[in-house]
Amino acid sequence: xxxxxxxxxxxxxxxxxxxxxxxxxxxxxxxxxxxxxxxxxxxxxxxxxxxxxxxxxxxxxxxxxxxxxxxxxxxxxxxxxxxxxxxxxxxxxxxxxxxxxxxxxxxxxxxxxxxxxxxxxxxxxxxxxxxxxxxxxxxxxxxxxxxxxxxxxxxxxxxxxxxxxxxxxxxxxxxxxxxxxxxxxxxxxxxxxxxxxxxxxxxxxxxxxxxxxxxxxxxxxxxxxxxxxxxxxxxxxxxxxxxxxxxxxxxxxxxxxxxxxxxxxxxxxxxxxxxxx
Amino acid sequence: xxxxxxxxxxxxxxxxxxxxxxxxxxxxxxxxxxxxxxxxxxxxxxxxxxxxxxxxxxxxxxxxxxxxxxxxxxxxxxxxxxxxxxxxxxxxxxxxxxxxxxxxxxxxxxxxx
Numbered sequence: 001x002x003x004x005x006x007x008x009x010x011x012x013x014x015x016x017x018x019x020x021x022x023x024x025x026x027x028x029x030x031x032x033x034x035x036x037x038x039x040x041x042x043x044x045x046x047x048x049x050x051x052x053x054x055x056x057x058x059x060x061x062x063x064x065x066x067x068x069x070x071x072x073x074x075x076x077x078x079x080x081x082x083x084x085x086x087x088x089x090x091x092x093x094x095x096x097x098x099x100x101x102x103x104x105x106x107x108x109x110x111x112x113x114x115x116x117x118x119x120x121x122x123x124x125x126x127x128x129x130x131x132x133x134x135x136x137x138x139x140x141x142x143x144x145x146x147x148x149x150x151x152x153x154x155x156x157x158x159x160x161x162x163x164x165x166x167x168x169x170x171x172x173x174x175x176x177x178x179x180x181x182x183x184x185x186x187x188x189x190x191x192x193x194x195x196x197x198x199x200x201x202x203x204x205x206x207x208x209x210x211x212x213x214x215x216x217x218x219x220x221x222x223x224x225x226x227x228x229x230x231x232x233x234x235x236x237x238x239x240x241x242x243x244x245x246x247x248x249x250x251x252x253x254x255x256x257x258x259x260x261x262x263x264x265x266x267x268x269x270x271x272x273x274x275x276x277x
Numbered sequence: 278x279x280x281x282x283x284x285x286x287x288x289x290x291x292x293x294x295x296x297x298x299x300x301x302x303x304x305x306x307x308x309x310x311x312x313x314x315x316x317x318x319x320x321x322x323x324x325x326x327x328x329x330x331x332x333x334x335x336x337x338x339x340x341x342x343x344x345x346x347x348x349x350x351x352x353x354x355x356x357x358x359x360x361x362x363x364x365x366x367x368x369x370x371x372x373x374x375x376x377x378x379x380x381x382x383x384x385x386x387x388x389x390x
Contacts (some may be wrong), residue, residue: 155348215352216321220347223307223317236307236317243318250325 007040010063010080013070018077034079035102036066039081043101046092053151062086063146070138078102079133082109086137090114111138126204135171139197142168146187161191162221165202197224197237204241207248216247282363283326285371288315292323293364296333296356297383303336303353324354333358 005011011018018033043062050058059147066083074080081102088094089110097105112134142164149157165188192198201220205213220240225232281308283289294306304312310320325335335354343350356364365383372379 046389076359147367155343156298158349208311218349219306220317223305225348226305226307226351236310239316240317240321243316243322245278246318247325250322250329 006059006063007037008046009067009069010040013067014080016175017031017075018080030089032176036077036080036084039084039102039106042094043084043088046088048202050091052148054148057150058087058091061148062088064144064147065137065140068143068180069136072136072140072180074136076133078105078223079109079137080088080115083105083132083137085110086112086113086141098236109134109137132176136177139168139172139177139184143180143184143187146191149187149191156223157191161188162217164188192221197233200237201240207244209248212251226228281330282367283323283330283332285367288313288319289323289326290368290371291315292320292327293356293368296354297361297364297368300356300361303355305351305353311353313378327360328354330360332357332364 014232017028018036020032038057040063044059047058048064052058052061059238062084065086066080069079069083085099085102085106086255088099089096099110116134116138147159147166152160164184168179169185169188172178172184189199198221201224205217208216212249220237224233224236227236279378280319291310291313292315295309298312299302306317306321306324309324312316313320324333331353334357335352338351338353340350369379369383
């Protein structure tokens with residue numbers, strides 16, 4: 001690798017194994033690296049002229065996703081290829097047949113990745129049959145998007161942050177990517193408007209039935225967003241927390257042990273005062 | 278659904294009054310908290326009960342309304358025609374039971390039916 005090699009960060013993160021002969025040890029030496037390089041070339045070709053919100057050339061994103069995976073110790077050139085190519089099918093005119101050279105496994109990863117984004121599909125933590133590798137790719141993708149979220153419009157940032165806390169952080173635990181999960185949690189929390197109060201409300205909302213929880217959290221996120229002062233936001237959040245058992249009861253679910261557990265976790269972290277909430 | 282009317286507690290009456298002040302108008306939760314002078318922890322459970330009884334309906338605001346402004350979408354509440362009729366009766370009864378004069382707007386709602 002030379003200094004001007006755009007793949008340098010990936011090669012450094014991956015280490016020596018990429019120069020070997022593949023996970024099964026049955027390919028010709030250097031074949032994994034050849035495919036990864038080729039995947040980068042194809043991605044750079046199709047994303048040519050596209051830019052990220054940050055203004056960077058678009059291909060820096062799939063490359064960064066591949067680097068994240070390599071840093072997590074993923075020793076699998078197919079998933080690195082899929083990472084490099086993950087936005088080519090949806091965001092460029094590239095036909096699927098163009099990618100056949102990468103083999104059926106890479107194609108399956110890309111198809112699985114797209115299926116996760118299908119609005120009719122299940123969220124990542126509920127797809128019990130989802131390939132763990134697809135999940136890892138999705139998590140790395142979200143992680144890089146959050147790392148660069150400061151360039152996104154605020155509403156989109158808040159939506160991504162909320163979705164990350166509710167779905168991706170638990171999924172990272174399941175995929176065994178704790179480090180990624182921890183960074184996702186930290187970034188998502190920092191990207192929530194008025195994140196402290198929202199975090200409190202989110203924790204209290206475990207009492208609500210699942211379908212109602214999503215609705216109310218979204219509703220309260222918007223209300224917290226609309227309250228100008230930090231103190232007022234805290235009051236509103238604290239009031240919501242205190243009313244959570246009666247909301248759960250109104251919605252047909254009241255489970256005292258769950259509430260006690262949530263309350264113990266929150267004790268001492270909220271201040272309730274007069275005024276709204 | 279055990280009964281078809283909520284318990285007419287004072288907070289429930291306050292929320293109904295807030296909704297009935299302008300029955301056709303959609304309001305978000307925070308606005309109703311302010312109008313009723315009650316915390317969210319009191320208002321949302323009441324709204325949930327009223328919604329289950331069909332007295333209140335709610336909807337998300339249109340994407341065009343919030344996406345351009347760059348903020349999360351809000352949920353709007355409105356009293357249903359059925360809820361308005363029964364809500365007025367219930368609040369009026371509560372006034373009478375406290376031997377207080379029933380406000381005119383409850384007896385002759387301003388032009389709306």
